[in-house]
Amino acid sequence: MEQLNNISSEQELIIQKARKRIIESMGKNMELYGITQSIGHLYGLLFFQNKPMTLDEMREAMEMSKTSMSTGVRTLVDLKMVNKVWEKGSRKDLYEVEMDWFQTFSDYFSLKWRKALEINLSSLRKSKVELNQLSQQYPDDTALQGILQTDINKIDEAIRYYKWLDRLIDSFETEEIFNLVPKDLP
Amino acid sequence: MEQLNNISSEQELIIQKARKRIIESMGKNMELYGITQSIGHLYGLLFFQNKPMTLDEMREAMEMSKTSMSTGVRTLVDLKMVNKVWEKGSRKDLYEVEMDWFQTFSDYFSLKWRKALEINLSSLRKSKVELNQLSQQYPDDTALQGILQTDINKIDEAIRYYKWLDRLIDSFETEEIFNLVPKDLP
DNA sequence: TGTTTTGTACAGTTTTTACTGTATAAACAG
DNA sequence: CTGTTTATACAGTAAAAACTGTACAAAACA
Numbered sequence: 001m002e003q004l005n006n007i008s009s010e011q012e013l014i015i016q017k018a019r020k021r022i023i024e025s026m027g028k029n030m031e032l033y034g035i036t037q038s039i040g041h042l043y044g045l046l047f048f049q050n051k052p053m054t055l056d057e058m059r060e061a062m063e064m065s066k067t068s069m070s071t072g073v074r075t076l077v078d079l080k081m082v083n084k085v086w087e088k089g090s091r092k093d094l095y096e097v098e099m100d101w102f103q104t105f106s107d108y109f110s111l112k113w114r115k116a117l118e119i120n121l122s123s124l125r126k127s128k129v130e131l132n133q134l135s136q137q138y139p140d141d142t143a144l145q146g147i148l149q150t151d152i153n154k155i156d157e158a159i160r161y162y163k164w165l166d167r168l169i170d171s172f173e174t175e176e177i178f179n180l181v182p183k184d185l186p
Numbered sequence: 187m188e189q190l191n192n193i194s195s196e197q198e199l200i201i202q203k204a205r206k207r208i209i210e211s212m213g214k215n216m217e218l219y220g221i222t223q224s225i226g227h228l229y230g231l232l233f234f235q236n237k238p239m240t241l242d243e244m245r246e247a248m249e250m251s252k253t254s255m256s257t258g259v260r261t262l263v264d265l266k267m268v269n270k271v272w273e274k275g276s277r278k279d280l281y282e283v284e285m286d287w288f289q290t291f292s293d294y295f296s297l298k299w300r301k302a303l304e305i306n307l308s309s310l311r312k313s314k315v316e317l318n319q320l321s322q323q324y325p326d327d328t329a330l331q332g333i334l335q336t337d338i339n340k341i342d343e344a345i346r347y348y349k350w351l352d353r354l355i356d357s358f359e360t361e362e363i364f365n366l367v368p369k370d371l372p
Numbered sequence: 373t374g375t376t377t378t379g380t381a382c383a384g385t386t387t388t389t390a391c392t393g394t395a396t397a398a399a400c401a402g
Numbered sequence: 403c404t405g406t407t408t409a410t411a412c413a414g415t416a417a418a419a420a421c422t423g424t425a426c427a428a429a430a431c432a
Contacts, residue, residue: 018317022309048337160369240378252423
C-alpha cells in the first residue's frame with residue numbers, strides 16, 4: 001500500500017487495523033446498494049488507497065481473480081461509486097472511488113427509484129385507462145362499477161405516491177434536497 | 187377472487203388483465219426492496235385482494251408451497267408492507283397489505299439506512315479514536331502524520347455524510363419530509 | 373382432557389448467482 | 403506492421419439462495 005513503507009511496522013499495523021475495520025463494515029452494509037459483499041470490500045479497499053488502482057493491484061490485494069475484479073469494478077463504475085481515471089504513461093486502466101458520498105447516495109437512489117417508478121407508473125396508467133373504458137361501457141352495471149371503483153381508487157392512490165416519489169427524486173437530482181436537509185448544521 | 191363472481195367473464199377478463207399487469211410490474215421492481223420476485227408477486231396479489239387472505243388462499247393463487255407463503259408473508263410483515271389482522275371466527279392467520287405507500291416507503295428506507303448508518307458510524311468513530319491516539323503518540327513523525335491526516339480527513343468526511351443521512355432519516359421518521367416535499371402539489 | 377387444525381422448522385432439491393481459468397479481442401509500443 | 407500487454411467474453415465450477423414436502427409443535431376447539 002502506497003506510502004506506508006516510510007513508517008514503522010508497529011505503526012502500520014495500527015493503521016491497517018483501523019482501515020480494515022472500516023472496510024469490512026462497508027463490505028457488510030453495501031448490500032444496501034445491491035452489491036455483493038466482496039464488491040463492497042473492493043470498494044472499501046479503493047477508498048483507502050490514496051492513488052488510482054489497476055486491476056492487477058486489486059487482484060493481488062483482494063486475492064481474487066482478475067475477471068472478478070474486472071466485473072466488480074465495472075459494477076461500481078456503473079453505480080458511479082468509482083471513476084475510471086487516465087494517467088499518461090500507463091496503459092492499464094486506473095480506478096479510484098468517488099469521494100463525494102452525498103453524490104454517490106443521491107445518484108444511486110435516483111437511478112433505482114426512477115427506474116422502478118417509470119415501469120410501475122406506466123403499468124398503473126395503462127391499466128387505469130382500460131378500467132375506465134370498461135366503466136364507461138357498462139355505466140349501469142352496479143356490481144361491475146363497485147369493483148372498478150375499488151381498483152381505480154387503489155391505482156389513483158398509487159399514482160399519487162409515485163408523483164410524490166418523482167418530486168423526491170427531483171430534489172435529489174437538482175440537489176435541492178441539500179437545501180431542505182442541509183449537509184451541515186449551522 | 188372476492189366479488190368477481192357477480193360480473194360477466196368477459197368483464198372479469200379485462201379486470202384480471204389490468205390487475206395482472208400491475209402485479210407483475212410490482213413483482214419486477216420489488217427487488218428494490220430487497221425482496222425476491224415471487225414475494226413481490228405475492229405482495230401484488232394481496233394488494234388487489236379486497237379482503238385479508240389466508241396462507242392457503244395465497245398458496246392456491248400463487249401455485250406455490252405453503253411453506254413459501256409462510257416465509258414470504260413473514261418477510262413482508264417484517265418490512266411492514268403487510269399486516270397480520272384478526273378476524274373472529276377464523277382460526278387461520280389473515281394478512282392484508284399496508285395501503286399507505288408513503289409509510290411503507292419511509293419505514294423501509296429508515297430501517298435499512300439506519301442499520302447501515304449505525305454500524306458504519308460506529309466503525310468510523312472507533313477507528314478515528316485509534317488513529318488520533320497514534321497521532322498524539324508520535325507528534326514529530328512527519329511521514330506518519332501525513333498518512334494519519336489523510337485517513338482522518340476521509341473518516342471525517344464520511345462522518346459528515348452519515349450525520350446528514352441521520353437527519354434525512356429523522357425527517358422520514360417524523361414525517362417532516364412531507365412538509366419539505368409535500369405529498370400533493372397545491 | 374383429547375382431537376383437529378394451522379403455522380413453521382428442517383432437510384433435501386432445484387435454481388440462481390458468484391467466482392475462476394482460459395482464450396481472445398482490443399489497445400498500444402516500437 | 404508486428405509483438406506485447408491489458409481487459410473481458412465465455413464456459414465451467416463452486417457457493418448461495420429459493421423453493422418444496424414432511425414432520426412436528428402450538429393453538430383452537432369440543
